[in-house]
Amino acid sequence: MNESLNKKDTEKPSTATVESAPSHFIRNIIIEDLKQNKNGGRVHTRFPPEPNGYLHIGHAKSICLNFGLAAEFNGLCNLRFDDTNPSKEDVEYVDSIKEDIRWLGFDWDHREYYASDYFERLYQFAIQLIKGGKAYVCDLSADEMRDYRGTLTEPGKNSPYRERPIEENLDLLQRMKAGEFPDGARTLRAKIDMASPNLNMRDPVMYRILHATHHSTGDKWCIYPTYDFAHGQSDSIEGITHSICTLEFEDHRPLYDWFLDQLNIHHPQQIEFARLNLTHTVLSKRRLLQLVRQKHVTGWDDPRMPTLAGFRRRGYTPEAIRNFCERIGVAKRNSMVDIAMLEHCLREDLNKRAPRVMAVLRPLKIVIENYPEGQVEELEAVNNPEDPTMGTRRVPFSRELYIEQEDFREEPPKGFFRLSPGREVRLRYAYIIKCEKVIKNPDTGIVTELRCTYDPDTKSGSSQSKRKVKATIHWVSATHAIGAEVRLYDHLFTKEDLDDIPEGSDWLANINPKSLERLTGCRVEPLLAKAKGGERYQFERLGYFSVDSPDSSPSSLVFNRTVTLRDTWARIEKKGRKA
Numbered sequence: 001m002n003e004s005l006n007k008k009d010t011e012k013p014s015t016a017t018v019e020s021a022p023s024h025f026i027r028n029i030i031i032e033d034l035k036q037n038k039n040g041g042r043v044h045t046r047f048p049p050e051p052n053g054y055l056h057i058g059h060a061k062s063i064c065l066n067f068g069l070a071a072e073f074n075g076l077c078n079l080r081f082d083d084t085n086p087s088k089e090d091v092e093y094v095d096s097i098k099e100d101i102r103w104l105g106f107d108w109d110h111r112e113y114y115a116s117d118y119f120e121r122l123y124q125f126a127i128q129l130i131k132g133g134k135a136y137v138c139d140l141s142a143d144e145m146r147d148y149r150g151t152l153t154e155p156g157k158n159s160p161y162r163e164r165p166i167e168e169n170l171d172l173l174q175r176m177k178a179g180e181f182p183d184g185a186r187t188l189r190a191k192i193d194m195a196s197p198n199l200n201m202r203d204p205v206m207y208r209i210l211h212a213t214h215h216s217t218g219d220k221w222c223i224y225p226t227y228d229f230a231h232g233q234s235d236s237i238e239g240i241t242h243s244i245c246t247l248e249f250e251d252h253r254p255l256y257d258w259f260l261d262q263l264n265i266h267h268p269q270q271i272e273f274a275r276l277n278l279t280h281t282v283l284s285k286r287r288l289l290q291l292v293r294q295k296h297v298t299g300w301d302d303p304r305m306p307t308l309a310g311f312r313r314r315g316y317t318p319e320a321i322r323n324f325c326e327r328i329g330v331a332k333r334n335s336m337v338d339i340a341m342l343e344h345c346l347r348e349d350l351n352k353r354a355p356r357v358m359a360v361l362r363p364l365k366i367v368i369e370n371y372p373e374g375q376v377e378e379l380e381a382v383n384n385p386e387d388p389t390m391g392t393r394r395v396p397f398s399r400e401l402y403i404e405q406e407d408f409r410e411e412p413p414k415g416f417f418r419l420s421p422g423r424e425v426r427l428r429y430a431y432i433i434k435c436e437k438v439i440k441n442p443d444t445g446i447v448t449e450l451r452c453t454y455d456p457d458t459k460s461g462s463s464q465s466k467r468k469v470k471a472t473i474h475w476v477s478a479t480h481a482i483g484a485e486v487r488l489y490d491h492l493f494t495k496e497d498l499d500d501i502p503e504g505s506d507w508l509a510n511i512n513p514k515s516l517e518r519l520t521g522c523r524v525e526p527l528l529a530k531a532k533g534g535e536r537y538q539f540e541r542l543g544y545f546s547v548d549s550p551d552s553s554p555s556s557l558v559f560n561r562t563v564t565l566r567d568t569w570a571r572i573e574k575k576g577r578k579a
């Protein structure tokens with residue numbers, strides 16, 4: 001018997017390859033830039049997560065895009081942590097982000113950078129701007145600053161501190177840095193234009209006072225650059241050529257350009273694309289954090305979470321996620337992607353690689369009365385009809401078996417061809433059996449056991465097994481099968497589009513109360529006794545399942561249902577083609 005049917009796909013991260021993908025506008029921009037020999041023919045991108053949460057499938061889109069384009073054009077892609085907000089960031093997140101990117105199949109070599117590595121240089125940039133009369137220390141409180149800022153329809157007002165002399169600004173910034181002032185007492189602001197129609201240009205904050213310990217710089221700093229002041233300059237310092245980001249940064253681009261121009265340093269080209277939105281889930285770290293903190297899920301890696309850690313634990317393959325990211329494409333307009341499409345990509349992949357086994361989730365015992373007591377037959381079963389190289393295995397068959405409760409109906413409705421009193425069904429890889437008698441609990445009336453007979457001339461694969469019946473069901477041998485817990489999952493949210501729920505409203509009210517169902521009395525093929533965490537199987541007729549890591553152990557097996565077999569996306573696509 002095979003030690004383990006799983007091909008060793010989980011031990012080593014697979015390397016991502018660029019398949020023949022349809023082109024998109026960002027690729028076209030790069031091709032054009034290369035033709036013009038812009039940046040001396042270099043392509044250098046980066047993936048810039050803020051370490052304030054785990055990565056989700058939306059980040060995967062950005063990772064595939066940034067690392068994928070770099071690989072395609074013989075360029076480089078940096079991993080840079082935009083860690084400018086110590087109050088929300090943590091090394092736990094840094095570690096998880098690195099693990100998830102590697103799992104997805106990408107590698108940043110030694111190019112692991114942190115915005116915090118540049119704190120000193122950013123500070124020097126700030127001094128340079130002050131000296132050029134382009135930045136000033138402002139004493140307005142956050143509330144006052146909001147009042148001065150104006151609105152989309154009204155211009156803002158100049159801060160009374162805007163014309164502070166350069167020397168005073170330099171002195172105050174130095175004292176801010178030295179820790180002389182409490183949080184929020186002062187800020188450093190860019191001196192741009194309080195009447196700009198773009199609110200980001202109305203003297204934005206560059207530095208704020210925050211007496212907080214940073215996960216990497218410790219207590220060295222008590223002033224921190226804003227994301228807006230750090231991001232563009234970090235890209236510039238790293239020599240990034242194409243700074244790819246999501247659409248919400250389009251309005252920040254003039255500000256980034258302004259800083260780079262004033263400082264007269266390398267100017268990466270920012271290109272915006274639409275972020276991924278997925279039905280029946282949320283893709284915002286803030287909301288995901290809330291789900292974790294309020295224990296609506298068991299953690300960031302809960303198999304219902306749209307995080308890469310969650311998908312991994314659920315049994316998703318990196319290949320399926322990468323393939324999905326290719327297929328959704330890259331566009332300029334925000335849209336919502338059906339989660340069924342992601343599941344479709346997963347099925348396509350698992351269909352090829354997951355070995356088939358039999359498991360019974362809700363067991364009903366059957367006794368084959370004309371099968372000799374104590375006899376055991378080893379029946380040959382195909383491991384994967386999609387891949388003959390995966391071979392066959394032997395499955396024990398005996399007098400007492402379990403079948404699925406729902407494969408029996410005492411009073412079969414029209415169209416039900418599986419087992420019912422007096423009727424026959426084929427057992428997969430085995431024989432045709434007939435239900436002779438139904439045994440019930442006299443108190444509850446619940447069916448507890450079926451007495452059946454088998455037809456010895458109908459053994460699967462044998463030359464006499466010509467006789468046909470309308471249905472085939474799966475089963476396990478009662479004496480050989482092993483117990484397991486199986487966790488079935490459904491969408492985390494009942495509502496399809498959570499993006500249209502306004503801020504401040506009760507989005508948590510849409511949580512699916514039935515997103516997890518735990519079945520404890522399941523029975524699986526004895527071969528699975530050796531199944532290891534992360535391995536994936538198809539349970540025939542039931543779906544794809546993976547061994548849960550960390551909850552599963554050899555003495556108590558736990559499986560997650562990765563995905564069902566019913567492919568709603570294939571049907572949607574078919575309909576689309578017909579229309």
Ligand code: ATP
Nearest residue numbers: 048049050058059061062245246275276283284285
């Ligand atoms: P969130 O909204 O979940 O907090 P974020 O943009 O704040 O996400 P970052 O850590 O800043 O999270 O994101 C790192 C990179 O991933 C950024 O370049 C960002 O544009 C990109 N990204 C984040 N969410 C998505 C998404 N849904 N689709 C595509 N790219 C995304």
Ligand code: MG
Nearest residue numbers: 049050082227
């Ligand atoms: Mg962000």
